[in-house]
Amino acid sequence: MSKPKLLVVEDDEGLAMQYKWGFPAWRVVLASDRATAEAAARREKPHVVLLDLGLPPDPEGVSEGFATLAALRQLSPTMPIVVSSGQDQRANMLRAVALGAYDFCPKPADLGVLRIVLDRALRLRMLEEENQRLAAAPRASPIQGILTADERMLAICRQIERLASVAVPVLLLGESGTGKEALARALHHMGPRADKPFIAINAAAIPETLLEAELFGHEKGAFTGAIRQVIGKFEQANGGTLFLDEIGDLPLALQAKLLRFLEERTIERLGGRTPISVDVRLVSATNQPLEQRAAEGLFRPDLLYRLNAVTVRIPPLRDRGQDVLLLARAFLARDAREFGRRLRGFDPSAEAALLAYPWPGNVRELQNRVRRAVLMSEGPFVSALDLELEAPAEAAKDEAAETGFDLRLARLRAERETIQKALAHAGGSLTQAARLLGISRPTLYALLETHGIAVPKAETPATDPLGAA
Numbered sequence: 001m002s003k004p005k006l007l008v009v010e011d012d013e014g015l016a017m018q019y020k021w022g023f024p025a026w027r028v029v030l031a032s033d034r035a036t037a038e039a040a041a042r043r044e045k046p047h048v049v050l051l052d053l054g055l056p057p058d059p060e061g062v063s064e065g066f067a068t069l070a071a072l073r074q075l076s077p078t079m080p081i082v083v084s085s086g087q088d089q090r091a092n093m094l095r096a097v098a099l100g101a102y103d104f105c106p107k108p109a110d111l112g113v114l115r116i117v118l119d120r121a122l123r124l125r126m127l128e129e130e131n132q133r134l135a136a137a138p139r140a141s142p143i144q145g146i147l148t149a150d151e152r153m154l155a156i157c158r159q160i161e162r163l164a165s166v167a168v169p170v171l172l173l174g175e176s177g178t179g180k181e182a183l184a185r186a187l188h189h190m191g192p193r194a195d196k197p198f199i200a201i202n203a204a205a206i207p208e209t210l211l212e213a214e215l216f217g218h219e220k221g222a223f224t225g226a227i228r229q230v231i232g233k234f235e236q237a238n239g240g241t242l243f244l245d246e247i248g249d250l251p252l253a254l255q256a257k258l259l260r261f262l263e264e265r266t267i268e269r270l271g272g273r274t275p276i277s278v279d280v281r282l283v284s285a286t287n288q289p290l291e292q293r294a295a296e297g298l299f300r301p302d303l304l305y306r307l308n309a310v311t312v313r314i315p316p317l318r319d320r321g322q323d324v325l326l327l328a329r330a331f332l333a334r335d336a337r338e339f340g341r342r343l344r345g346f347d348p349s350a351e352a353a354l355l356a357y358p359w360p361g362n363v364r365e366l367q368n369r370v371r372r373a374v375l376m377s378e379g380p381f382v383s384a385l386d387l388e389l390e391a392p393a394e395a396a397k398d399e400a401a402e403t404g405f406d407l408r409l410a411r412l413r414a415e416r417e418t419i420q421k422a423l424a425h426a427g428g429s430l431t432q433a434a435r436l437l438g439i440s441r442p443t444l445y446a447l448l449e450t451h452g453i454a455v456p457k458a459e460t461p462a463t464d465p466l467g468a469a
Helices: 013-022 034-044 063-075 089-098 111-136 151-163 180-189 208-216 252-264 290-295 301-307 323-339 348-356 362-376 393-403 407-425 430-437 441-451
Strands: 005-009 027-031 048-052 081-085 103-106 170-173 198-202 241-245 281-286 310-313
Touching: 005 013, 005 034, 013 027, 013 111, 027 034, 034 048, 034 063, 048 063, 048 111, 063 081, 063 089, 081 089, 081 111, 089 103, 089 441, 103 111, 103 441, 151 180, 151 310, 170 180, 180 198, 180 241, 180 281, 208 252, 252 301, 290 301, 323 348, 323 362, 348 407, 407 430, 407 441, 430 441
Parallel strands: 005 027, 005 048, 048 081, 081 103, 170 281, 170 310, 198 241, 241 281
Antiparallel strands: none
């Protein structure tokens, strides 16, 4: 590709020119203050920024430099910013990293070291962009609308593929929000009825007094207010598929009419006397135990036997392992693109909360929580707070005991725990832990010292999550 762009924000003209000629692998863009830096960032869209903290009108201080850092982070949260300063190095280093800087290089800076730091920042940027593209790209799946890496769900997808070509009734069993309608649509669209109507109706959402007319239609004068003939969902779906959701809530009287359809393939409109032949594939779904309802006299056993010629049991989201994160990242990428939000992903607290939460509303609840978080998040990463989820109970209990309601202490504890988790995930490798945290090894060393965390005695190789499939 063409040379990557490096925005150098430096008010020392001599040093700026040294940078310009000292990085031949980059296309260097120069700026000398906050206004020109923001304009250059908007115009050039640089891959990486090298920022001096001592900028006019405060060249001897750092206030304008940190203001510029905040402005550039707001413009492009995914753009790595390497901060360089010769003033109060330790305090400024910690503050810069806390504000989102990729790394900190003290002045006077060695050009060789800077080249390495900038190259690493560029590779991080490219990896993050590639991860975002992969998350946003449609994945190869046998069923449109189903995203999964869980073996049981993949087996269900293959089962749906095989069932699509045959017209037997299919009963989908699963909790609310697990994707029953998506599977029903797949049965329709992957089969020979794909060019015919797909009609969906929720039996639990329609009052019992109106449900019969909604399903089977009615003749003119069948009841008060029936001023014309109306065809029902069965006739609307003629030649195609009728998806009857929450069939467990179907009244017993309508269960008898549904059984007649399954046995004779005919229906009668409300108030009518003439049987009407309809060619409809019936796919039904419920989150209720139909066998138990049949034993209690609330569901006809003979109808159950006709409906469950093939039963597909859909596991809840909480039993699908890493599908929670897989789906959450896909929803995040889609919603961020839709709403124009520049988000880099979920922070560790969010990922831990996503995995710990039981998801009673399953995929539908996950989708709604991620969308709300995309709209409400104020930083480049979505947190557990943005998702309105709590950290795992043990961690929350420990934090409450140690920090109480002191916000500063809570932030320090969260930073320390994140570092410890990264070290554990990296198997003690400082290089891998720094990469997971998005910082350099020197910065990690400084943070270890700040939090009193012992440096691991031996570094062992660890799996690289950025390279995982």
